[in-house]
Amino acid sequence: MSFCTKMSSNSADDNVVLDYKKLLEQVEEIRNQDVGLESVQSISRVMSIAEELVDKVKKPREIGLDAKVLEISSAVVQQNAERFDSGFRPEEFADKLINKLTLHDTESSQTDSLIWQRFREKFSHLLPLAPRFDYLLGTIDKEKVQRKVRQPRQPQSRNEGTKELIKVLANKSTMQDNEIGQQHILDYISRLLVKTYRRNGEKPISYFKVVLSPNSLEETCQNILHIAFLVRDSFVKISTGEFTSVFLM
Missing domain, CATH: 1.10.10.580 (Structural maintenance of chromosome 1. Chain E)
Known part of the structure; x- marks a missing residue:
């Protein structure tokens, strides 16, 4: 292997290491943030980048950095899962969802006409309406129409x-x-x-x-x-x- 080829290989390896270090910094920042949907989305983006870097891993040090990124990312995901599980009650969520969906049905004072009126007010702008037009047939007042007076033809000369x-x-x-x-x-x-x-x-x-x-x-x-x-x-x-x-x- 020539000196130039060896230098090029070392430069590529250094780039992989630098990329992994950047990922480690990102996952550390995410772990220090508050748990929530935003942190989960950030971890998802980091994992996508890590999957692309795996194909470039060749040395034990690079494998170790990849494992470290996965470890911290897993910890962040677990932390979010525990946070969500601790405050989430499936039965309570189901009851609230049913009450929200059936809110209008429980109003005994509402009639079908009021329900359709509310539906029309909310969704009429989404429905394409045909242009309005009226038929002329049968709407013309015949009394006001003046009949055309025809001039009698002059009879031809005959014996x-x-x-x-x-x-x-x-x-x-x-x-x-x-x-x-x-x-x-x-x-x-x-x-x-x-x-x-x-x-x-x-x-x-x-x-x-x-x-x-x-x-x-x-x-x-x-x-x-x-x-x-x-x-x-x-x-x-x-x-x-x-x-x-x-x-x-």
């Missing part, structure tokens, strides 16, 4: 016979409310179609000009239905012209 026919088709559809049968309505409409056909010079009548009512979808649907019945009964015929327009024959 006199077609206008009269559309008006009669729409008006005669209400005869059902006056206990007049469907057949009477169709007979009346068929007579008007004949008049319109003759007035038009016995030329085909435009189907759309007859059934379409620009001011009422309901009237238009009724007119389509009545013309369909007349076609079914073979009173009128429908054909397409040169420009694919539909005509009544």
